[in-house]
Amino acid sequence: MKSTGIVRKVDELGRVVIPIELRRTLGIDEKDALEIYVDAEKIILKKYEPACVFCGNASDVQHYRGKLVCRECALTMFENTKAI
Numbered sequence: 001m002k003s004t005g006i007v008r009k010v011d012e013l014g015r016v017v018i019p020i021e022l023r024r025t026l027g028i029d030e031k032d033a034l035e036i037y038v039d040a041e042k043i044i045l046k047k048y049e050p051a052c053v054f055c056g057n058a059s060d061v062q063h064y065r066g067k068l069v070c071r072e073c074a075l076t077m078f079e080n081t082k083a084i
Helices: 020-027 071-081
Strands: 033-041 042-047 063-064 067-070
Touching: 033 063, 067 071
Parallel strands: none
Antiparallel strands: 033 042, 063 067
């Protein structure tokens, strides 16, 4: 992990401001969703990318019956249903 030297305080509502320079560098725009992870005593923020429910692939995903499925998994499911 790379240190930025930036320190921010948590406000009364529990919010922390991410500096605009850092948001620009990471491609985080206003209203973007961030995923929150906890690792031991660290809080990790990651820009949210919708991913396939089966393999976790974030590219070429489509909604199918309320779930996100990538093209490869959709083709695999289609081929498996033909075999039945």
